[in-house]
Amino acid sequence: MNLNWLDAFLISGLFSVVVIIGLALLLHLQLGLTRIANFGVVGFFGIGMYSFGVLFTKVDWPFGDLPAFLVSLAFGTLVAGLSGLLVGWLIADLDEDGVLVGTLGFATVVFILATTEQDLTGGALGLGGLKFPYDVGTVKADEFLWLIIVIIVVTLIFLYVWWVHRTPYGRLLIATGANEPLARSLGKATFRTKLWLFAVGSAGMGMIGALFGVMERFLAPENLGIDVTLAAMVALVIGGTARAWGAVIGGFLIFGFFDIIVQSYIPFPKAWYGQAIPNAKLIVEGLVLMGVLLFRPLGILGAMRRDKLMRRVHG
């Protein structure tokens, strides 16, 4: 039945939109609030994905899938968090060029390791054997349940990010991004703040990477291209860097359009889906990124409006 086929695409389309929104939300804390341009999103995403995948598939677990999965997930998250701590330490007192070099360099290092460490990662051939930690019958049902789980996780991330705007911590992040020397003179340990920001954000990105890996079932270095970073950045920038909803709106707008509507509902010739459409998608992403930053730098949602927020919280 045709409807069945359509649903499978809808699941995978929605899944990728949700994953991108999750990454964009975490990037919002770094780029939107603290104004650190993390170009290594895919590195943290990837290191979480591979750490999880290797532990999950290479270890002969004495207990069932679910505990094994949870332990591996925790491991992937932890490794990503620790690398976030390391990268954060490297770049926290560097300027924009240093941040670009450091984060981009980290993403490249992760890509290189995924390719060279064949014993662990399967190298360029890839790493198979990942599976859902449950079985509810059909593959489609499994995938659908996984989508729901990931939606729940990303919703929790959203709630955290949304709530951070209403905490002293969020205020400190904004202050650090707006004027770091001034924040420091008010007694704020901005270096340590950035360090922990990177640790927490990267752990989250790593966890999303692990969840993504399960849906993919097969990990390959191609998953670690710069287009992941680009996607998170575009979703965030188009929706609005200054507000928590920005990542959600941007993600649905641009990736909802490409990954769901174009993939499933517009009858382009079959041949186009191979290269022309992915290519066009990237061009549009790049153009959107430039256009928004030039003409509406704060994205669709616009400025932060702390005045309204404060009135709601303390008014």
Place this chain on the structure above:
Amino acid sequence: MDLDFFSKSIVIGLTEHAPLVLAAIGFALLYRLTGLINVAYSETITLGAYFGMWFNTTYDLNFYTVLLPAGIVAGLISVGTYFAVFRPAKKLNVGALEMIIISFGLSIVLRHALQFVFGYPVRFFEVPPPVSIRVLGVGVGAFRILAVASVAAVSLALYYFIQRTSFGLQIRALASDEDLAQASGIRPLFVTVLIWFIAGVAGGMAGAFYGVSSSVAPLLGWRQFLFIFLVVVVGGRKGLGGVIITGALTGIALAAMTLQFGQVLYAQLALIVAFVALLKWRSKRSIETVKV
């Protein structure tokens, strides 16, 4: 480690990575003058490779005949991106951080637009099969030697242009202190356009060299970008001379580590780690006046 290892590293390093020096010079000009980290510079390199390949295969021209035209086209496109994107961005008071992201977006657009124009398969230059000669006991293609010589010549010409001519003086004055340069009568627009053009020409030629020594693909420039950037950030403090020396040393180090580890990726890995560590160490030492 014997003498053989060193001579091999030097010969391979210089021949394989000579374009790195040229590309780094172009990037350094932009970076030092405008303070701009132009991620889309990687596409200037790719463009040079594609246009060189296109002139070469379409008109059946010798590689050295297409080198300059490929560079000039890349230079013109570089100027075009300045007028289309970076100048408006500066007028709109876009911040330094947003500027990087904009150039990142431009880089993606150009890269994939190239795919549309030139098609998806990997392309190649049509050059005669290499004749091997021995240098310091290491066999190298004669063409590569010629390529190194021409990269050296172009680099020196650029160096001379920047350091010794009146245009070069204007460029350096503007880079040194923009306000004072304007108060001394230097026209910033003219000089800026000149810089974007020269940077583009250098990048385009580097791209043609990269392309002819392997293949021409959309990711050609992007794959080199991190290393170019590292060379410029680490070596660029002492002017173009520092960039040239750091570039050459980086090439040799890459070759030596590739020989040692047997894998070019490990060499790259070690290099990235070393350079980032160096930057960190340098920032620790030079915490200067913060305006509070």
Place this chain on the structure above:
Amino acid sequence: MVSEMQQATVTRPQIRVQNAVKSFSGRVVVDIDDLTLGDQPIEGLIGPNGAGKTTLMRMIMHSTPLDRGTITLFNANGGGDVVISNLPTHWMAPHGLVKSNQVIMDFDNLTILDSMLLAVSTAKYEQPHRIFDEKPLYDDNVERMHEYMEYFDLGDPMRIAGSAGEKKLLDIIRCLLLEPKFLMLDEPTAGLPEEITEKVVGLVRKLADEGTSVVIVEHDLNVIWNLCDDVHFMAEGSVVLRGSPEEIRQNSTVVEKYLGEGHV
């Protein structure tokens, strides 16, 4: 030895600068043998352009690192003595040492209320996992913040400071909210309307009466003459004279440094 003696007689927080040197690209900007700030409640720091006043204050805050030398804060928060020239900038405020800014500085996007809450908040509230701390922070400090808002007639605090004067004032308020024991003001009245200047001056006097040591750098010398108990005169990187405002004003060296010889 000297420090022990001083400790014994200290009544209010003091800063002692010893052998402190700072040079930029070979040019010595500050070179101070031994300078104690904070003997008197309010001290002024004046001098012609390039005398090194702002650099000295930045050195004390350690936002400009010293080439060499020691700076000690006596009677810091908690009562002890701290060598602050070894500490990073963000440790100054917790020790009770605070400085306002010469140029206008503000946080984009943060409202006046945000700025105040940022100042009163401490590190324990500001951790990634502390997500329910906004209410307690606000409730604990609302009265203190209200006092300032009313005194300066700030109006609605849930808006972003607009004019340059308002931002300047907010900068000073942030400093005061940190409850400084030693307060440095770098040109506090530049860009402020007259009546606000008077209010700031009044508040600074009150603060000084309550035991805070205040050091002021100011271009408008009338402010210095009227407000300070003691004036340090800096020229060419070191303090060359010290005395009451009247003494300094009459002193021929001061007039000479400002106006040149022949106008004495």
Place this chain on the structure above:
Amino acid sequence: MSETNGTPMLEVSGLRSGYHGVNVLKDITFDVGNEVFSVLGANGAGKTTLLATLARLITSTAGSITFLGNNVTRIPAFETAARGMGYVPQERGVFPDLTVMENLNVGGMIGERSREERIDEVVALFPDLGNLSNQIAGTLSGGESRMVACGRALMQDPVLLLLDEPTAGLSPLYVDMFFEKIAEIHQDKGVGIILAEQNATKALEVADRVMVLSLGEAFAVMDAANLTTDQLKEGYRI
């Protein structure tokens, strides 16, 4: 108002200017002929802002600047430089990465006379520069770099030279030398000079007319000879 040769070189009226949203200059009006015109005032009075605004490096918020009969209030800095305005800023008067000779050559990019001729003149004025020609300007001492900055501006063959505290922080020997040179530049080359100074005594020795700035306002504009010490003290708020 004293005699200036015919129409003034520079007419400034109702000028307001500043940065970071603060109006440093409040409604300044004066004119300058072919003379040495001193702008006096304590720190923070707005001398630097005034000169940078005249050189078109800071955009004024109100008022007009007329240079050699043309309104230059809105034209770019390199254009005023080409029309004959030389500017020596207070601190960063040299290109630190360039050698002394290159610094001079940058100044020599505009104007018609041969560069060699002009360099000879500048070296004749400041003989020390002859020995320093290959030194990097960033490594010079304060006095030396001030000479390079003046030399660079003179290479432009200016008709009006803006000097922002050329002797601040220099030793007395250098100070005396600079004031001699300022008088020489005006008398021998016929260049009009606007001299921002805090050191009133020295400035008044060379100035024809004087303006005292007090917290951004023109406290007095008059012949240098008529200015009294009391007026000065009031302007400086001492």
